[in-house]
Amino acid sequence: MHGIGDGDPDMIWLDGLNRGLAAHGKEPVPASEVLAPRYASFLSTEGLGAKMPAPNSEPKDNTAARHEFQRRRARIRRSLAERRDVRAFGSIGYHRVPGPVLHAGQAAAIGSGTTFLNLHQVGRYVNSEPLRGAVLRYVLDQLPSGAHDLVLIGHSLGSVIAIDLLDHLPDRFRVRRFLTVGSPAGSPVLHRDGNRMSRRFPYSRVDDWTNVLDAGDVVTGGRGLASIFGAAQDVVVDIRGQHGAGLYLGHGAVSGLIAEVLYPSRELVPTSVHLTVRMSDDDANNLLTLHYAHAVAGAVKDKTVAERYRGALAQVQDDLVEATGRFVRETGRAIPPEIAELLAGRLPPLPDRWGLRELVARLMVLSSTNLVEPYDIDTGRAQRDAMRQILDLLGYEDMAAVIGKSLDEVRGHVSKKGGVPWGTIIPIAVGAALIAAVPLGLAAVGTAGLAGAAATTSTLAAFGPGGMMGGVATIGTLASSGTAAAAYGMFSGGGSVPSALGANALVLEVAVEYACKQLALEVDETLWFRVADAESQVAAEIRRREEFSDPKSARLVELRAVHAIVSSLLVFLTAHELTRASSPRHPRWPRSSPDPRPDEGGPGDRSDCRVLDARAYFTS
Template identity: 30%
Template structure:
């Protein structure tokens, strides 16, 4: 049986809360919210106030014990860490890094020079003092097991410092910092910001709590300098000294929830259930439907009055239609129905029947979610209905979708920002409508996200656009494919992912612009999230440009000078050219330049593609 985690409390300046008010308050908070108290928890609370003075006997800094990770291992570690920190965000609430400000930051910087804070000044400036403090703490820790660390004020800086020096067999089940000044440059001891550019491999998660009335926190969290930390704002009293006290931080239920989860595990099964592998996994088409309906539901929560009523009516009909189509398709294929799809069922013929709320979206790795969420954000969820949604409502809904998918709300914000940037690049200031209602129908977006997922009944040997047409045939006219512009018009399931229908008259210039912008948004999002970018999008644009140029030359030689068809092809071509230009300036061209660079082994350009 695994031993329960030990609680390590690291105090700030002063004598270290000799009355242990933090402990009694935290124990009470845990009991109030349904966790066990601290009565049976092993607590280590080192006192090191005297160690802030330089001793006569020289002390050496304890060695770093975290080995450097290879690129692949580091990437895996970061992905898994983000999954855990996103689950904590889902548990606690929305990440809030604060706004900071010149005045609060200046106050924190100047306070370090005051006599009252000489201990902090000594720790930050003297390696001897740092060594004394760290050695004092490490001497009291076990060699193996798990720790939950609570660091207050300067103790949060010490916590970040000591984590990298723990015994190899000792892991950090969770780090909670309260009232931390780490975001201030004066506290960047031993270049902690640079050393912690990636989560330490021995740490499961780090949550930082800050209060707007706490002068030491300076109206901000620490994610501004350590971006992978989850910041969470709470309220402490208005009086500065009291607002900064560990006792009042520990009185907050959110702080208790984080520490309680680290020590005792989950009080509920909400997150556990969302991570369980169901016996019958969703295929790509079913997953897309579940996520799209959930996204629409999250949007509906942010609407009001008559618009919300119309939106919910359209969503109700959409949910009923897609449930029936998936049921019919799976029955024809003799495929069982996953629980998430069964959950959507209701009697649409009964006007009083309430449509079940779509379940939260399952977890996706970020490189999978990048394409999926961009597609979701850019489609018309309720096709053929068109209901304009406020930008902020769509943004907040996407942040919620990302948060409950354990990707973090910032991922959702980056999705929308990437779409806006791509839209601006492609439209060149011209007001586009595709994010207003969604230029692409549901079926088109589903194919763009996972054409292979819909190809459930493709005949042997069928590929590319023919595979799409074959798969969609199972849904019948006006079914899931009802939102398609033309089957196979905009995308192909072939290995190159090349557009096969940008030349068709049934494909409007606006629809092509929307798809180009969506594909470009995935590139922008991948850069923001530091994800790998393969060559597929570049190849797609190059092939589309080649086809469009050939078609434009053919049309211009024969058609009237002001032909709408010619103007449409020019507009399509311009959209593709802008996308290629952006990727070129970002150093994303594959091919000969990259090969020459590798051959010379002298990097001259920065490439993010593989």
């Protein structure tokens, strides 16, 4: 759909597209396979008009179609995120012309009768329903008979017409890719007098919508479309502030999106037929996380919430599969059969790789972590109830109630107000705001991106910041070997004083030890001393800051809340006899280690009395 002006009779836009396709090693698109209706004369002739064509039908309940649309849109976001010549999504980051100047110039040109950039053509089209009807009917008359898949591209004014066309496109057509480039449809002047442009989107027959702009393009006003059209995904490219269709379509990101549809990849899933590779522990832990998330989806009672959760989980799993496949292709490593099955789109069976104590720790973490980050979905008790399904699969079905109740009791003791949503730990108030306990998986995932993952032997560890898998696996490992110990170093911002996240890690570890006691498993008897040490550190930090800080300093408020949590955990540990109150040994040395000799600076030697760094202490 051509833009403002004479309709591009020389099809310069196609030359630009084919240059872009050639750069991707693809064959050019012949003019015979292109439909490019020319409607410029309609916009310059007075008195033309027709009744608007009938709108197409869209199912009343299009939830499933919307969810699948979001998954496809996420795939585009992932593919473009790897390109350095594309700006961040939803962020128009660099204007060569100040925004107010762009917007004012665009609005004046659209609303006036001047010929500046022929933007008055846009105003005429939008302001006259009979003219819109005539243009749309003319375009529809050019369409071929029979069912067809389409790549629909709208440039400038053509993007405005293409958006309207979606409402009236016959059901026999499927739009495999919808691209708007250099679009003025985000201009407020086009929407000033109500909904003159349709915002109803046919999710069931359009696969995706990407809007591409240069932030210095005066026709766009430096604005994307996502704030007005919820289905649009904005992408910012650099064509030096120009507006030509050939420049937009010749850009590598735009021509690449078109090439994906015209020349779909036949890439095979990598497998190994000569040897069987055993899954790493990280691989197994991440599969446990995936199974747990699917169990949560199945345990949600509310049908609508369950559909949203499954849709979010599908996107998260797509992210994992894409990152894993890329990692395998780039490294050329042989992969376990379970990972090959995951890459082929199937969820492998849950491995049985954990002892009961380790499994308890991991389930505690998973039940308290948002597994579909960045989406926030209150699943009720589904996060807790999902434990039963996992334990059933691993042969521990009779232990689900004990583990869930243990975490309930600890959470209830620490959060006296109750009502703490599953998928979080304990909310901590900071000033007038509420900081929900950030899911532990996410706190860790930011520390190990793809670069760090490439150095590991794990396949599924190749997962960048922003997803659930790497972080949950990291914290799952920590929980099984002492969450509180590692939490100090990871969540305290580099210091030894726990933050809100560190306090929540302590909550988890206390819950793990309490559950282990209920199940007659070995209990870490040094936990009480370590929690007491945390309480002392927080108290000392509060005293240090109180002298000069504002009384309502956000960090002071947080530290006091952390102190209250840690103190309540000490009460809980004492009340439930999770202590080693009488011991001839100092808690800084394990029971299995011999007492140090007096001349080596042991607990009886006061000549070397000092406060040890918490991270060094916990790793000793």
